[in-house]
Each structure stands twice: as C-alpha cells, then as structure tokens.
Amino acid sequence: MQHILVYSDSLSWGIVPMTRQRLQFDQRWPGVMEIALCASGCKSRVIEDCLNGRRTVWDDPFKPGRNGLVGLAQRIEMHSPLALVVLMLGTNDFQSMHAHNAWHASRGIAALVSAIRTAPVEPGMPVPPILVIAPPAIRTPKGSIAPKFTDGAAKCIGLAAAYRTVCDELGCHFFDAGEVVTSSNLDGVHLDLAQHLTLGHAVAGLVKPLLSIEGH
Template sequence: MKQILVYADSLSWGIVPGTRQRLPFDARWPGVMENILHARGMAARVFENCLNGRKTVWDDPFKPGRNGIEGIQQVIEMHSPLDLVILMLGTNDFQAIHAHTAWHSAQGISALIDSIRHAPVEPGMPVPPILIVVPPAIRVPDGPTMPKFLGSEHRCVGLADAYGDVATSHGCMIFDAGTVTTTSPRDGIHLDAEQHVALGRAIADIVQVTLA
C-alpha cells in the first residue's frame, strides 16, 4: 500500500468557488487521483491535510493556525511511513494583508521542504520524496474573496519559475498545475469541479511513474 500525504490549502480542500461548500472526496483532485491509481492497479491511500487559508510559513492575523510550517513535522510523523508528500501551497501567501512576491512564497516552500526532511519519524522509516505542485495563477479576484486577494494576480507572477528554482536546489519533483488547468472564472482563486478532475488525472500520472 502506497501512502501519500497531500499538504495543501482550500484549492485541494475542494471549496466550491463562490460558496462555502465543499466538493465530495471523489470530486476533489486528491480523490480523483486516488481513484485513478486504484483503477490502474496501484494500492494507494491518500491522506488529505488541507486547510482553508493555509499559507506556506506566515501567520494570518485574523485566523489562527494558518501558518503551514507549524505542526508539519507532527503531520509527517503521524502518517509515516510515507511514500510521497505532495505540497500544493502558495496562493494564500498573496492575500492583500501581505506584500509578498513569488520569491517570498518560494522561500516558504523551501522552509517546508527542510522541515519535512527533518521530521522526527521513527527509526528506520523513510524520509519521503516531495512533489511540489505549483498552484495555477490567480486571476483577477471576484466575488466574496475579492477584498482578501485584491492585487494578488500581480504579486503571484513568476511563481512557477521561483518554485522551479527551489525544486532544483532541493532535489524535489515539481509540477505546474497551470499547465493543465486555470483557476475558476467564478472567483479567480479556486478550482471548479472539472478543473479538479484535470489536475487529479495529471498528478495521478506523475505518482504512478514515481511510485511504480
């Protein structure tokens, strides 16, 4: 049984754009990925650790617990032994309360990688490989999320390249979600149901090759 941890935010939690509703497991991309892997004969178990508003390494002054580096080592320890960790974070780094650029978010991913690799897993358990998934670029925000993400479509420019540099320097795998999907036109931030399917299929292909 291959054990895969998805450590992410609301794009993977499956929030329905323009609402506070959640897609069911089979419809959000981690579930799509797991079902595809099962259909292809791979025994795989996906652990979702996805929190709305989670940032890479920064606190949220309005919501506690959104700093992604806090507790990540315990999450790794909790689910070990792991065959793969998938990190898909960064979108919330560009909320209007921050003045971050793609470089800042990439440094957050770098810190998360280091933290994962130093998690206090039990003796003999592996340090899992890491797949960085670059979130699709933020469109002009719309709807209820607009004030929170005002101007974020400009601050996130260059994220794929910045994450690519981090992946190279740390020896991690990387996949740009923007090559197979965009964010929803409904809010400019999250993923519609069909976009979850496209992303789940693409990541299943990577996981199948990686864990074969």
C-alpha cells in the first residue's frame, strides 16, 4: 500500500460551486484517483489535506491558517513514508486582497517544494517525489465569491507555464489540469462534479507509472 498526500485547497476539498456543501469522497478528484489506482492493481491510499482558501505561502487577512507553507514540513513528517506528494495550489493567491501574478504563485510553489524536501522525516524514510498540478484558470467569478476573486482571471494568466518552468528547474513532475478541465460554469473558480471525475481519472493515469518508477 503506497500513500499519496494531496495538499491543496477548495478545488480538491470538493466544494460544490455556489454552495458551502462538499462532494463525497468518491466524487472528489483525489478519491476518484485512489479508486482508479486501486482498481488498476496499484494499491494506494490518498491522504487529503485540502483546506478552503489555502494559498501557497501567503496569509489570508480574514481567516487564520491559510498559509500553505506553515506546518507543511510537519505534515510530511507526520504522514511519512510517502510515495508521492501532489501539490495543487495557487488559485487563492489571486484573491482580490493580493496583488499577485503567476510568477508570484510559482515562487510560492517553489517554497513548498523546498519545505517538502527538507522535512525532518525519520532516518531511512524517503524524500517523496512531488507532482505539481496547475489548477485550471479562473474564469468570470460569479455568486457570493465574485468580490473575493475580482480580477482573478487576469492575475492568473500564465500560471501553467510558470509552474512548468519551476518544475523543470526543481526536477518535479508537472501536470496542467487546464488540459482536461475548466473552472466551473457556475462560479468560475471551482470544479463541477463531472470535472472532478475527469481530473481524478487523468491524474490517476499520470500517477500510476510514477509510483511504479519510484517504487523501484
């Protein structure tokens, strides 16, 4: 049984667009991935550490605990040994209270990668490989979250390319979620049920050979 840590935000937590409800485990993309991997003979357990509003490395001025860098090393220590860490963050870096662009978010991802690789794991336990997933681009924000994501669509331009560059520099695996899904038509930010299913299967297909490679 191989353990995969998914470190993310509301897009992976499974918030139902335009509500405060949550999709079930087998509907959220990390759960879909776990089920697909196990069904293919790759026995895996996905550990979901997904917090609504989490940034890469910045604080939320209104809610505590949204800085993704704080406590990450201890989470790696806590859950080790890990076969893989999946990072899918960045969307909240573009909230209206931040003047960030894609480059800033990519530097945040680089800091998270460093924290994972320098975590104080027990002697002999592996430093886990890292898969960085660029979230789909923000579209026109709608509903109650619209003020929170004002100008987010412009700020996030170039995110996938910036993340790819960082992953090339740091030797991480990379996937652009925007190649297979878009942000919800309903709120312009999150993922609909069908998109969770699509993304979960796509990431499972990418992760399975990575686990096999790392396992040997």
